[in-house]
Amino acid sequence: MKKFYLLFLMFSITASANVDTIAVFSESVKANFKKYVSLSNKAYNKKNYQKAERLFDSLVNNSLKGTHFDxxxxxxxxxxxxxxxxxxxxxxxxxxxxxxxxxxxxxxxxxxxxxxxxxxxxxxxxxxxxxxxxxxxxxxxxxxxxxxxxxxxxxxxxxxxxxxxxxxxxxxxxxxxxxxxxxxxxxxxVKPENKxxxxxxxxxxxxxxxxxxxxxxxxxxxxxxxxxxx
CATH class of the missing domain: 3.40.30.10 (Glutaredoxin)
Known part of the structure; x- marks a missing residue:
């Protein structure tokens, strides 16, 4: 019984820790956006538009998806x-x-x-x-x-x-x-042509x-x- 209680307690602590570590959207933006802007501006200045798009995709996929939206x-x-x-x-x-x-x-x-x-x-x-x-x-x-x-x-x-x-x-x-x-x-x-x-x-x-x-x-x-x- 003590072993079962210990396992249950460990699971509860782990579950609680996981909830506490879910990133909030605004916090993740604050932590990652400045670096993204710096790299993105460099890419645009060099007219490397594909790299700029990849940087945006990386920001979204690696830092923002799955965060708790404010x-x-x-x-x-x-x-x-x-x-x-x-x-x-x-x-x-x-x-x-x-x-x-x-x-x-x-x-x-x-x-x-x-x-x-x-x-x-x-x-x-x-x-x-x-x-x-x-x-x-x-x-x-x-x-x-x-x-x-x-x-x-x-x-x-x-x-x-x-x-x-x-x-x-x-x-x-x-x-x-x-x-x-x-x-x-x-x-x-990209929007379609006006015609x-x-x-x-x-x-x-x-x-x-x-x-x-x-x-x-x-x-x-x-x-x-x-x-x-x-």
Whole structure:
């Protein structure tokens, strides 16, 4: 009996230690982003764009995937602030700015996906704007999409802006599972030509976003012992 109790105690201590060592997204960004920027800038200065892309992939895959995403909160039009942890579903979080030109099929594709995945996940769109600057554009999104905004002038938005806007820019997609673990980060992809018709543009964005949503929904989780800086 004593042997069983000892084994149980050792397992409990180990499990508790593993929980305590799960890296928080913002902490991992703080520990790794400065070095990434330095190396990335050198690559861009030498016009070595492939190396710059590899550096970003390495940052995401080796230091950020599997971290616990911060419980950021955002302002909504005509509603109270929402915290990501309150959604309790996998989340596709996309950041934009109202002055950033979106593809003609981008919002329709998101609206379609929001309807198709209504029961399985939630799409959250955040504009780095004041309310007046994004209000008109926000009306184009489906009711199943949570449209929010954040701005440097709002004290409660400063942490969010520091770790999302001022690091990864926009548009950027964050795939977060129902346990608030980061599944992936996808930077803005190459947009189709402006001359592309609506149908082809919608197909382009639909498949781009859907590929990420598929991995998000079937995600089995990551190693909970990931350490900051690994």
């Amino acid at each position: 419980d950021f909160s955002f302002k909504r039009l005509g509603k109270s602030r929402i915290q990501l942890s309150k959604i309790e579903k996998p989340i596709l979080l996309i950041t934009y700015s109202s002055w950033c030109i979106m593809g003609k099929g981008e919002i329709p594709a998101l609206n379609q996906l929001a309807n198709e995945y209504r029961e399985k996940m939630k799409i959250v769109v955040v504009f780095w704007n004041k309310k007046r600057d994004m209000k008109k554009l926000a009306k184009k999104f489906d009711k199943d999409i949570i449209v929010c905004y954040a701005h440097d002038s709002e004290y409660k938005d400063l942490k969010t802006i520091s770790y999302l806007k001022k690091t990864f820019g926009f548009p950027t997609s964050y795939l977060i599972d129902e346990n608030m673990e980061l599944v992936d980060i996808q930077k803005n992809f 592309m018709n609506m149908k082809n543009s919608l197909d382009f964005y639909y498949h781009k976003f859907n590929s990420g949503l598929t991995s998000l929904i079937v995600n089995d989780g990551f190693d909970n012992t990931r350490m900051v800086g690994n």
